[in-house]
Amino acid sequence: MQIPLPKELIQAQGVAEAHATSFGLTFFRVAFEMVDYQQMNALAAYAGFPTRYPHYRFGMEYQQMSKSYEYGLHKIYEMVINNNPTYAYLLEGNSILDNKLVMAHVYGHADFFLNNMYFAHTNRKMIDEMANHATRIRRYQERYGVERVERFIDASLAIDDLIDPGAVFLPERGPATEKQDAPPEASVARMPAKSYMDRYVNPPAYLEQQKRRLEDESRSALRFPPRPERDVMRFIMDHAPLENWERDILSIIREEAYYFLPQRQTKVMNEGWASYWHSKIMTERMLDDSEIVDYADHHSGTMATSPGRLNPYKLGLELFRDIERRWDRGQFGPDWDSCESMADRANWDRKLGLGREKIFAARRVHCDATFLDEFLTPEFCQEQKLFVSREEPKSKRQVVSSREFDEVKQALLLQFTNGGRPVVEITDANFANRGELYLVHRHVGVDLRWDWAQETLTQLNLLWRRPVRLESLRGNKLVRIGNDGKSIAEETLMQYPTKAAG
Amino acid sequence: MGDASRIQSDVNRFRQIVRGKVREELRRHLGHQEMIGRHGKSIVSIPIPHLDQPRFVHDPGGKSVSQGEGQAGEGPGAGNDPGRHLLQAEFTIEELATMLGEALELPRIQPKGRDEIESRGGRYTGINIVGPESLRHFKRSYRQALRRMISTGTYDPDRPSVTLTRGDRRYRTWKPRALPRANAVIVYVMDVSGSMGADQKELVRIESFWLDTWIRSHYQGVRSVYIVHDATAKEVDRDTFFRVRESGGTVISSAYELCHRIIQERFSPAEWNLYLFHFSDGENYSRQDTEKCLEMLRDRLLPGLNLFGYGQVESYGTSGDFYEALQARFTGNEAVALSRIPDRDAIVDSIKTLLSTGR
Numbered sequence: 001m002q003i004p005l006p007k008e009l010i011q012a013q014g015v016a017e018a019h020a021t022s023f024g025l026t027f028f029r030v031a032f033e034m035v036d037y038q039q040m041n042a043l044a045a046y047a048g049f050p051t052r053y054p055h056y057r058f059g060m061e062y063q064q065m066s067k068s069y070e071y072g073l074h075k076i077y078e079m080v081i082n083n084n085p086t087y088a089y090l091l092e093g094n095s096i097l098d099n100k101l102v103m104a105h106v107y108g109h110a111d112f113f114l115n116n117m118y119f120a121h122t123n124r125k126m127i128d129e130m131a132n133h134a135t136r137i138r139r140y141q142e143r144y145g146v147e148r149v150e151r152f153i154d155a156s157l158a159i160d161d162l163i164d165p166g167a168v169f170l171p172e173r174g175p176a177t178e179k180q181d182a183p184p185e186a187s188v189a190r191m192p193a194k195s196y197m198d199r200y201v202n203p204p205a206y207l208e209q210q211k212r213r214l215e216d217e218s219r220s221a222l223r224f225p226p227r228p229e230r231d232v233m234r235f236i237m238d239h240a241p242l243e244n245w246e247r248d249i250l251s252i253i254r255e256e257a258y259y260f261l262p263q264r265q266t267k268v269m270n271e272g273w274a275s276y277w278h279s280k281i282m283t284e285r286m287l288d289d290s291e292i293v294d295y296a297d298h299h300s301g302t303m304a305t306s307p308g309r310l311n312p313y314k315l316g317l318e319l320f321r322d323i324e325r326r327w328d329r330g331q332f333g334p335d336w337d338s339c340e341s342m343a344d345r346a347n348w349d350r351k352l353g354l355g356r357e358k359i360f361a362a363r364r365v366h367c368d369a370t371f372l373d374e375f376l377t378p379e380f381c382q383e384q385k386l387f388v389s390r391e392e393p394k395s396k397r398q399v400v401s402s403r404e405f406d407e408v409k410q411a412l413l414l415q416f417t418n419g420g421r422p423v424v425e426i427t428d429a430n431f432a433n434r435g436e437l438y439l440v441h442r443h444v445g446v447d448l449r450w451d452w453a454q455e456t457l458t459q460l461n462l463l464w465r466r467p468v469r470l471e472s473l474r475g476n477k478l479v480r481i482g483n484d485g486k487s488i489a490e491e492t493l494m495q496y497p498t499k500a501a502g
Numbered sequence: 503m504g505d506a507s508r509i510q511s512d513v514n515r516f517r518q519i520v521r522g523k524v525r526e527e528l529r530r531h532l533g534h535q536e537m538i539g540r541h542g543k544s545i546v547s548i549p550i551p552h553l554d555q556p557r558f559v560h561d562p563g564g565k566s567v568s569q570g571e572g573q574a575g576e577g578p579g580a581g582n583d584p585g586r587h588l589l590q591a592e593f594t595i596e597e598l599a600t601m602l603g604e605a606l607e608l609p610r611i612q613p614k615g616r617d618e619i620e621s622r623g624g625r626y627t628g629i630n631i632v633g634p635e636s637l638r639h640f641k642r643s644y645r646q647a648l649r650r651m652i653s654t655g656t657y658d659p660d661r662p663s664v665t666l667t668r669g670d671r672r673y674r675t676w677k678p679r680a681l682p683r684a685n686a687v688i689v690y691v692m693d694v695s696g697s698m699g700a701d702q703k704e705l706v707r708i709e710s711f712w713l714d715t716w717i718r719s720h721y722q723g724v725r726s727v728y729i730v731h732d733a734t735a736k737e738v739d740r741d742t743f744f745r746v747r748e749s750g751g752t753v754i755s756s757a758y759e760l761c762h763r764i765i766q767e768r769f770s771p772a773e774w775n776l777y778l779f780h781f782s783d784g785e786n787y788s789r790q791d792t793e794k795c796l797e798m799l800r801d802r803l804l805p806g807l808n809l810f811g812y813g814q815v816e817s818y819g820t821s822g823d824f825y826e827a828l829q830a831r832f833t834g835n836e837a838v839a840l841s842r843i844p845d846r847d848a849i850v851d852s853i854k855t856l857l858s859t860g861r
Contacts, residue, residue: 042509050508056519059512060553146515157555305569314569387572390565400572401565411567414560422558446560455556 003034003092012100012286019285020107024360025277027110028124029085032103036092040076041065043089047260048081051131053252054138055153078102082113082263084124097291098298104281108274111363116269118262118367121168126259133252140245151462152246156253158459161421162232163257165265188214228425228440233257235426240464250463264419265367272316273363275302279317308389308398310415315384319371322380323362324355368416376412378405386412414446422448424470436482437464441472448472457483520591524548528605529850547592599719602712606853609860611720611808626674633673642672686721686775686808688714689764691757693782695732696749702815705843706781707744709813712853713779721775727764731757733787737764753787754780754824755794762802771806778803779811779856781843784822792824796831804837811856816844837861 005013013032020027035043045062046052068074077098080088088106090099113119123129141149188210193201229235233254237247263270279299287295303314326332330350339345362371382403388411390401402408414420428438437460441448453470460468460483467484471493478494593601602608629642647670651657657664692698692706718724728743729735732750735757761778769776786792804810814825825840832838841855842848 038506042506045509045512054508054512054515056512056516057555058509059514059516062509063513063516154555158557161557307568307570307572308566310566310568385569385571386567387570388565388567398566408567411565415567420560422560424558441558446562449559449561452554452556453558456558459556 003036005032005034005090006096008096009034009090009099009103012096013103015286016100016103016107016281019281020104020111020277023277023280024356025107025111027086027107027114028083030088030106030110031085032088032090032106034090034092037069037075038066040079040089040091041069043079044076048079048087048089049127049130051127051134053130053134053136053153054141056150057157078106080106080109081127082119082122082124082259083127086110086113087127095294097294100286101278101282101295101298104286105274105278107281108277109270111277112266112270112273115364116262116266116367117365118168118265122259122262123255129255133256136248136252140249144245149245149249152249153253155459155462156233156250158456159232159236159463160253160257161419162230162424163234163254163261164230165261165418167231168258168261224429225426228427230423230425232424232426232439235429236460236463239429242463261419262367265369268312268316268319268368268416269363269366269371270316271313272318272320275313275317276320276359318384319375319380320359320362322377323375324359326355326377327358328353328355330354369413369418372409372412372416376409381405381408414444417444422446431469434467436467436469439468439470441470443473447474450474454481454483454488457481457488461485517591520553521593524591524593525601525605528601546595546598595715596719599715602716602853603719606850606857608716608854608857611717611860626676628675628677630673630675631669631671633675637674639672639674643670646670646672685723685725685773686717686777687725687727687765687769688717688777688779689727689729689761690743691729691731691735691761691778691780691782692743693732693752693754693757693780694730694746694748695752695783695785697752697783697785698815702783703744705815705846705849706813708846709781709843709849709852710779712849713777713811713856716853716857717777725769727761729757729760729764731760735760751787752782752785753791754782755791755798758795758798758803762798765803765806776807777809777811778807779813781813781815782822782824783816784814784824786822786824792827795824796827799828800831804835807837808861809837809839809856809859811839812841813852813856814840814842816842 009032013030017030041062043050044065045058052058065074065076069076075091077091077094078088080086086106086109088102088110090102094102113122137149137153188207190207191201225235233250236242237250237254242250282295282299283292303311303317305311305314328351329348330336330352331345331348336345336348339348362375366374382405385403386408387400387403388407389398391397392399423442423444424439425442426437427440428436430436431438439460453472457468457470462485467482469480469482471478471480473479476496477492478496479490479492481488481490483489603610626637629639643666644664647664647666648657650667650670651664690710692703694703714724714726726740728738728740730738730743730746730748731752731754732748733753733756737760738746757780765771765776786795799810812825812828814822816822825842828838828840832840836859839856839859841852843852
């Protein structure tokens with residue numbers, strides 16, 4: 001059942017689109033659809049795609065969302081899909097003003113989808129593609145049974161973030177099965193020397209060392225994969241003994257994972273950019289006097305911050321505004337960096353007016369991690385009252401642990417690098433010469449959540465069909481857990497001296 | 503977006519899985535109080551954890567970045583992380599009882615032979631030649647008319663019109679059916695003497711919930727009576743039963759006397775299926791009193807009871823001997839079921855023991 005867009009909103013769309021274009025935003029055609037709250041919840045459960053494949057998890061999401069909507073805990077105002085045309089859903093029953101605001105906001109997102117380079121690789125016909133995925137998965141369910149397919153999807157979803165975010169900028173590789181040539185016969189080059197000098201020119205110890213190095217190298221060339229592999233999904237697709245339908249499902253989940261990846265990578269920027277533009281378009285162009293109070297109420301609700309929860313809308317919006325202000329006033333470059341006079345810094349204005357241009361450039365080339373790394377400044381940090389909080393071990397209360405720029409930045413970057421997820425790579429697919437899969441967690445100062453890691457290994461074992469092992473740091477121990485499908489074994493490989501507290 | 507049915511089928515599938523999960527793990531959950539969520543009239547909601555999608559994730563150890571006021575070392579206000587929503591699966595009491603029965607392989611209860619107790623219930627199964635017009639059976643009436651016309655030769659197949667006369671009319675009637683009406687009373691007796699702590703009461707609460715669920719599923723109207731006793735006994739309401747904290751000695755016979763009196767006054771064994779469950783730590787005040795209890799049970803209570811269940815909740819450092827006394831006297835008596843409940847894990851087996859008589 002489709003609810004027609006009210007006349008007023010059709011008009012508003014035209015106006016919002018014209019303003020967005022006049023500000024320099026570019027986008028695919030935006031198609032708005034009006035839905036009721038049940039449809040909205042269903043769409044949200046399907047991550048925006050009405051044509052998603054059948055899976056109980058979506059039902060679970062929907063049920064949770066419906067409950068919390070009914071209890072008044074949350075309300076989804078808008079949803080927008082990266083697609084050509086860009087689809088956006090409006091909630092029936094919202095006030096006309098709210099929906100106008102949402103429209104302005106959506107044009108920000110639409111511009112971001114089209115222009116941010118992290119989205120460049122995404123399939124712009126994803127709605128159709130999702131429908132195809134659904135058809136294929138339905139067919140497999142009919143042929144192999146709902147439960148079997150479900151179980152396989154569950155296992156695939158457990159590793160759907162073990163993909164390589166960098167791979168989208170490289171040409172697609174062929175299957176990684178090509179055998180490498182056997183390394184040339186290893187021999188250590190000797191320096192020519194007279195026989196009585198030979199002992200000194202070519203010291204035996206050195207020769208021995210070189211020989212060992214060469215042997216190591218040739219052994220690692222025989223290792224498979226030759227280099228650690230980050231795209232675990234792909235590796236399993238290519239090399240696990242799967243049936244065709246299983247391989248296909250894995251490829252579906254992987255394709256969707258790569259499609260959704262940039263949305264995880266650019267949450268702050270994307271919402272910040274959309275908020276920047278809804279605020280600009282609404283306050284400078286579209287609002288009339290009677291609407292301003294309601295608009296401000298809604299806008300400040302969206303920007304509300306609360307301890308323990310970072311609001312990406314707020315952070316992104318403020319950061320874009322800060323960049324615009326800094327580049328308008330020329331607060332960048334060596335002069336600015338080396339200036340130590342607080343008074344000069346406070347009144348610094350070179351009247352460059354480069355702000356608008358800079359934020360457009362930033363939205364094109366950055367993702368959250370690089371964006372924050374590049375543009376977060378101590379002044380901004382202080383102004384926005386950013387802090388790191390940690391849990392007091394005794395009381396289990398959250399307390400402010402630091403407002404230092406370095407610590408805030410470090411914690412933020414950790415939160416946004418690789419979408420906040422740990423990097424886990426395959427280093428060996430034939431561990432112990434028994435066809436076991438060996439994964440290594442690249443520890444960056446934060447341990448894995450251990451119970452989940454074990455669960456995930458169980459799922460990996462289902463996919464790989466041979467024992468799987470994971471190496472990681474846990475506290476001050478280097479540990480390895482293994483799952484052979486029957487039991488989980490944990491061994492300590494190395495014990496480091498106790499870490500200093502903190 | 504015609505996706506209402508699409509999401510609904512995913513929701514149904516999810517519910518199905520949840521039900522399966524609960525059923526599978528019912529035995530494990532039985533002893534835990536979380537099973538018994540708030541229960542409304544006839545719906546029990548059971549929280550189910552662990553339907554998260556496991557992934558490799560960081561364990562931030564409670565560290566996070568956000569915005570706001572507050573000095574280092576201070577709490578930035580109540581951390582308002584709403585926490586993970588527990589999922590709730592909802593079951594009716596009947597479903598729960600069925601699952602319990604399956605999990606523990608309990609025999610169905612055979613209500614005492616009171617099938618002759620008739621209650622009014624009826625279904626429209628009969629046909630009569632008189633009745634109110636509102637109940638006229640159209641088809642049967644016309645069939646009767648057709649039959650009459652054919653037998654009297656007034657029916658013309660070429661002009662097939664059937665005319666109804668008064669005598670053709672047929673009416674639906676209902677036939678009274680004797681429905682077995684089995685009513686049951688469950689009398690819960692709990693020792694609340696000083697030696698019964700909060701943990702013991704918790705055990706009783708969990709166990710009695712399941713007993714109640716199971717028995718209720720076999721009868722239409724079940725009444726409950728709650729009696730607490732220390733040295734004296736009194737009847738209380740359900741809430742008080744689980745919360746009251748008395749102290750003092752234990753005279754079990756006081757409770758049996760009260761129980762007997764209540765049964766005599768309100769629930770004649772001829773009309774009611776009677777269940778008596780007694781939970782105690784088994785430390786009675788004196789041997790004489792224990793003797794008195796045994797006699798009361800044998801002579802006055804047991805003859806009227808479907809089942810007498812005794813659960814000895816054992817608390818740390820106590821060793822009641824009431825269990826042994828009952829065991830010595832009543833082994834082999836079908837109407838008596840005895841069990842010990844030292845801890846939560848024992849609840850499952852205790853439920854099974856108490857209910858496996860099928861009475």
